[in-house]
Amino acid sequence: MVPAWLTQLLQALHLSIGPELSLVLWGIILFTGIAILGQAAVIFMVLMERKVLAWLTQRKGPNRVGPWGLLQTLADGVKLLFKEDIMTTGQDKLLFTIAPAIFFLPVFVLYALIPFTDKLLAIPLPTGALFVFALSSISVVGIVLAGWASNNKYSLLGGMRSAAQAISYEIPLVLSVLAVVLYTGTMNIQEILTAQNAPFWKWFGIWLTPVSFLIFLISSIAEVNRIPFDLPEAESELVSGYNTEYTGMKFALFFLAEYAALFAMSALTVIFFFGGYYSPIGGTLCHTFGWDRAFESAVNLPGLGQLMQQFEMITWGLLKTYIFIFIAMWLRGTLPRLKPDQLMGFSWKFLIPLSLINIFMVALERQWQDTNEVVYGYLWAFVLVFGIGGFCWTMSRFFTRKLQARFQS
Amino acid sequence: MEIPGVTINRDLDTEDMVVNIGPQHPSTHGVLRLITTLNGEVVKDMEPVIGYLHRGKEKMAESRSYFQYQPTIDRVEYLSSFYDHYAFVASLESIAKLKVPKRVEYIRMITMELNRISSHLLWFGTFLLDLGATSPLFYAFREREEIFKLFEDLTGARMMYNYYRFGGVTQDIPAGWLDQVRKFIDKAPKMFDEYEAIVSKNPIILDRTVGHGLMTKDQCMEYGVTGPSLRACGIAQDLRKTNPYCVYDEVDFDVPIATRGDVYDRYIVRMAEMRESLRIIRQGLAQIPGGDTAQVNAAKKAIEDAKKRGETPEELNPDWLSMGQKVNLMVFKPPAGEAITMVESPRGFLGCYIISDGTPKAYRCKWRGASFSNLSALPSLMKGHLYPDLMAIFGSLDVILPEVDR
Structure with missing residues (x-):
């Protein structure tokens, strides 16, 4: 839905671009906002990962750059930006350069399909649930290309492993969501969420399909290549796997995209199984208890209650998402890595x-x-x-x- | 080449890939190069290339006096250098027929066993790091740090101790040190329980280690594999038990063995060995002649007083009061002769063979490191395993490269 203010703005600028194009424009504006939000989430997640791992292993974690090391990730990013972009001989220059982009882009397009609130959704697709997984399986092409184009045997092995792993774990991932789709009878992500607008014991992950949820959790961790499924970049075996030869910003793209994928997958877990942006008693707390109306009439500012609701939805969504991100980090701090044959066996058998x-x-x-x-x-x-x-x-x-x-x- | 659960379609036109693992690689524990032929992920052939860390330790002994050579021994095997020192010092002592006080031998035994624990802890951490688990390393380092603190109090150094001397040690233990050791060994079993709870029953670890890298007794004989890797095959060969040196015949301990000889057994044997080491230390602390430093100082003072009174101090002068015979270190000249001392280091048999021609320098010094023999068994263990198994199997052998190359 194109909001009224955008239409008025376009009219004021004497731009007549038709309803379809203005819808696209609104999608782009929303997506830009969401991408910035997602980027901020990723930057926070990198720090969070380091802090959580430090906490799990009795260390302090980054604490030099900024208060509590808050600026550490930015400092690392700046460092990567100024790093030399090394290309070795025998590399396929074109593929080597576009591989990080192929890995990175689908993950960020995913953000456009994730509803942060009932209004903050860039592309409300009727087949969102399907499209999400179609996108996330594209990014593996980037890994395979990176492994192939690097002219490095470790990278090649990493790329091959990644392809095998993606094929094995896409299937249970999609099948577990299929259970949700089967029950709700829709692939529209927002309708799936509306079906979960209820107290927390009615969320799909808790009462309907806990098995689905567990399969989805395991497969999503495999899908984003994290320990115990981080075979494509198994650092003790393949040095750094598919990104061994990457430096500077190209490496940073891989790095960012991995965390972005983790965020997206955790957000999808919440959306499909844990009520997305709804509070644990259904709806939003401030609407249920009438706080938004009370506050709106007290301040006498129309629309403020709506805004409060939106913010509460974002908060619930992010809070639940970060719980699942934390679980992924916890697993990373606890488990050893699987072998390729065990990995395949676990998925297929x-x-x-x-x-x-x-x-x-x-x-x-x-x-x-x-x-x-x-x-x-x-x-x-x-x-x-x-x-x-x-x-x-x-x-x-x-x-x-x-x-x-x-x-x- | 057949491994259970993996079938290879031989009709496909495939090509083997030669991967050059190392010398710089996260899992080679130093600078080892493994020229590996892979068929997919299955290891077909492997050839270790060593020598990247060769520093000519044996030749160095011929151009330095024994005392000058001693600090460099620490670098032969930097994770358990008390053992290297013991082998070197004990060889010289047997050439020069120096008498070593009991108290010194007990100090040596306690430090050696503490060193075994610290070495095994590092192994534990890096082995699991090779399997992909990052956290155990930090927990192992937490305890290793406490042992290092003890060593620092004792010798002034955390890793390069240079503490033993011909016929003794550099100085007596500091006051209160034995209590600190006691405190450490009291809480250490709880920490080992913690590791075993999270690692020993982990299904992923079991699946990755049980039945992999099986080593037979014959293979051990062929390659001269010693240490925990040998004991994991069911051979209770431990020099501390079979030909006791130092004061190991005065303490009671078991030699943990396992039966299958796979990666998991090597892990289990090492974990059990750490507990046995704790037992040895506990007995050492109880039996050390003279007890704590305060008691030694009190006894010394009593002798001084007796001397002042004009009594004969000979009867009152037990051997634990001295830290060894007074040897002029710079011109220490053992008589012509040769001797070899084998000790049971955390990795296996560690030998030091010295030929003395009566000068302050050795005529020949030969080191026998366990890592070299253990490493030579790797290619035969690896055949037909998957590439990730390489890290588990290589890690389980506990090879340390400076000891291989010397």
């Missing part, structure tokens, strides 16, 4: 079958709600116990057996 069973379960649940026949409830419980439970039990037994066999060999 465990996550994908599990998400298929889960989709079946959600379909039954939907049918149960629609028809209100209790037989679907029984079926649902049956699938829960024998499908999900039995599968997890079998797999864990299989894994234990395998280890035991190796222990005895």
Whole structure:
């Protein structure tokens, strides 16, 4: 929706660009704002990661540049900006240069699809949920290109691993969201969110599809190449993986995009499973308790209550997002890295079958709600116990057996 | 070449890739170069290239007096240099037939065992770093730092101690040092529990280590593998037990062994060894002749008083009062002869062979480092494993490059 003030502004400037183009213009304006917001989030996240890891490993973390090291990331960014841009012989110059951009751009376009409030959404697509994953799988092309164009064997291995990993983990990622889409019957991200406008025990991640949520969490960490799935850049094996040969701003683009992807994935986790920008009791707190109206009439400024609501939504959204970002950092500080064969095995042998069973379960649940026949409830419980439970039990037994066999060999 | 769970389509026209790992690489623990032939991610062949850190330690011994050579020994193996010093000093002592006081031997044993713990802690941290877990390194360093603090109080240095002397040590332990050691070994088991809780049962670590890098007893014999890697194969060969040196025959300890000889077993054996070291230190602290420095000083004062009264101090003069025979270090000339001392360093057998021709310089000095033999077993262990296993297997051997190249 193009806001009235933009139309008035265009009229005042005697620019008649038609409703479609002005919609595009509004999208660009919103996206620029969101991209700046996202960039700020990334800068904060880099510092947060270093502080969290420092806290997990009994260190202090950056504390020299600015208060609590707040300016550390900026200082690092400036340093990277002035670094020499090294190109070695035998590199494919074109691919080497555009690979960071190919990695970086889709991640930032993702920001345009993430609703920060019910109004702050640059591109309200009816098929948003699908488009989000289409975008996030483009960025892996950048990694593969970087690995190929670097003329470095470590980079090549990193790129190949990344391709294999992306293929393996896109599937459970999309399948887990498919459960949500199946239940809500829409791919529009905002409609999915509206379906979760309820107290927190009705958020999808808690009551409807906790299994989906767990699959999504695991796959999203694999999707953004973080420990324990950071095989493409496994620093103890591949030196730095696909970005070994990158320096200066090209490296900074990879670096930024990785964090931006982590932010986007955490935001998507919140959107699909944890009620997005809604407060834990549904809606916004200030509207539910009438604070916005009270404040608006007290200050006597129309529209202030709306603004308060918007700010509260942004706050809830970011707060929940940062909780999931923290979980990713926590995992990084705790777990060792998987091997490529384990990584593939975990996805194909465990996550994908599990998400298929889960989709079946959600379909039954939907049918149960629609028809209100209790037989679907029984079926649902049956699938829960024998499908999900039995599968997890079998797999864990299989894994234990395998280890035991190796222990005895 | 067949590994379980990985099938390779041999009809495809593929090409092997030769990856030159190192000399600069995060996981080679120094400057080791591994020319690795990879088929996909499967290691087909591997050839270690060493010598990047060769400093001619053995030749240096021939151009310096023994005392001048001593500080450079620290650099042979900088993670557990008390062992190198012990091997060197004990060889000379047996050539020169110097008598070493009991108290000195106990100090040496306590410091050596503390050094074993610090060395294993570093191994623990870097091994898990190779597996991709970053945090354990910092926790291991926390405890290692406490040991370094103890060493700093004792010798003045954190890593390059240069503390042992021919027939003794440079000086007696500082007052209260034994209590600090006692405090450390009291809380150390709790810290080891902490590590084991987060690492030993971790499914990812189990899956990456159990059954990988299997080493047979025959392989150990062929390559001369010693130390925890040997004991992980089920051979209870520990020089401290089999031919006791220092005062290891006066303390009671077990030699932890495992049976399979894989990466996980090497990990388990090292973790158990740290606890055994704590046991040895605890007994050493209880048995050290003379006890704490305050008691030693009091005894010294009593002897002084006795001398003043005109009594015979010989009877009152136990050997723990001295820190060793007075040797003129700069012109220390052992008689012509040769001797070799083998000690059980954290990495395995560490030997120092010295031929003396009666001059202040050695005629020949030969070091036998455990890392060299252990490293030579790596290519045979690696065949058919995946590339990431290289880091786990290489890390589990606990190779330290300065000791390989010397």
